[in-house]
Amino acid sequence: MATVKHRKSRLRGTTASSADRYDLYLRAVQSPESEIPFFIRVYKREYDALPTVLREDFCGTFAVCCQWAKSRKDRIAIGVDIDAQPLDWGRKHNLQPLRPQQQQRVQLMQDDVRKVKGPKADVQAAQNFSFWIFKTRKELLGYFKAAYANLARKGVFVLDMMGGLETMEEDHTDTTSYKGFKYLWEQARFDPITHDCSFYIHFTFKDGSKLHRAFEYHWRFWMLPEVREVLLQAGFRRVDVYWEGTDSETEERLNSQCGVIHEISAAKRHTRFLSQVDGMAQLSVGCVAQGLHPQRI
Numbered sequence: 190m191a192t193v194k195h196r197k198s199r200l201r202g203t204t205a206s207s208a209d210r211y212d213l214y215l216r217a218v219q220s221p222e223s224e225i226p227f228f229i230r231v232y233k234r235e236y237d238a239l240p241t242v243l244r245e246d247f248c249g250t251f252a253v254c255c256q257w258a259k260s261r262k263d264r265i266a267i268g269v270d271i272d273a274q275p276l277d278w279g280r281k282h283n284l285q286p287l288r289p290q291q292q293q294r295v296q297l298m299q300d301d302v303r304k305v306k307g308p309k310a311d312v313q314a315a316q317n318f319s320f321w322i323f324k325t326r327k328e329l330l331g332y333f334k335a336a337y338a339n340l341a342r343k344g345v346f347v348l349d350m351m352g353g354l355e356t357m358e359e360d361h362t363d364t365t366s367y368k369g370f371k372y373l374w375e376q377a378r379f380d381p382i383t384h385d386c387s388f389y390i391h392f393t394f395k396d397g398s399k400l401h402r403a404f405e406y407h408w409r410f411w412m413l414p415e416v417r418e419v420l421l422q423a424g425f426r427r428v429d430v431y432w433e434g435t436d437s438e439t440e441e442r443l444n445s446q447c448g449v450i451h452e453i454s455a456a457k458r459h460t461r462f463l464s465q466v467d468g469m470a471q472l473s474v475g476c477v478a479q480g481l482h483p484q485r486i
């Protein structure tokens with residue numbers, strides 16, 4: 190996560206001056222309680238078994254790891270992030286409240302996600318578009334290959350994507366109200382040639398104070414077809430797309446703060462299913478060709 194650049198003198202004595210940006214981020218952006226059931230459903234559907242080891246890449250304050258360790262006695266979580274600051278915050282605010290046995294099942298690594306070769310994971314997750322940090326196809330392929338190598342023989346890689354025309358609009362800000370603050374997601378810049386893009390998160394408070402650019406992201410806006418292609422190139426057997434933001438009854442698109450959101454899961458190749466590989470791959474191509482009928486669970 191990028192650093193905050195607010196002017197301390199102007200903020201002194203305001204709500205913003207005492208606000209904790211990681212706490213606000215957690216409340217506004219993340220929902221570990223809903224992510225874990227999703228991972229389990231994807232894994233169970235694929236392998237008819239329950240996953241034990243979760244690796245959370247780009248884990249930040251590793252809230253998902255902690256939720257995972259809490260969710261069952263045999264679950265182990267590995268969090269990887271390059272930045273010491275969110276990891277330290279997570280140790281204090283997310284890890285410490287856990288029971289000692291739960292804490293022991295959370296392992297943290299401060300490093301580049303492409304370098305860490307940890308215990309093999311049943312589920313490897315990269316949430317909130319974090320892999321968009323890799324701006325070239327070569328870098329993305331390198332990351333996906335590393336993820337493939339980190340997965341257990343029966344493994345699932347879960348990523349999320351945003352998409353839809355409105356998510357590419359420049360100078361556009363979505364505002365969501367929470368108890369005591371507002372969360373602003375600013376789409377500041379989108380280059381249609383390179384797909385370089387910049388996003389900022391701001392928080393505002395009732396007393397008029399603001400945490401300006403509490404977080405900033407300078408990414409490549411990857412498109413779904415190219416991400417699927419690179420996943421398959423990295424060796425994944427099948428890539429499924431789960432579509433959020435549509436009404437399950439009417440199939441109409443719902444308003445969501447950054448347009449349509451896609452969740453992707455990529456199942457790892459393993460010998461037991463080798464004979465089915467072609468059929469399954471075709472199935473998923475059929476799904477893409479239809480375009481408007483992504484998988485939902």
Ligand SMILES: C[S@@+](CC[C@H](N)C(=O)[O-])C[C@H]1O[C@@H](n2cnc3c(N)ncnc32)[C@H](O)[C@@H]1O
Binds near residue numbers: 248
């Ligand atoms: C958008 S935040 C995601 C935080 C959290 N996973 C979430 O879902 O909200 C991106 C995180 O990726 C980390 N990061 C960026 N590049 C990385 C890399 N190459 N390896 C490991 N972590 C990286 C940043 O330090 C930051 O904490």
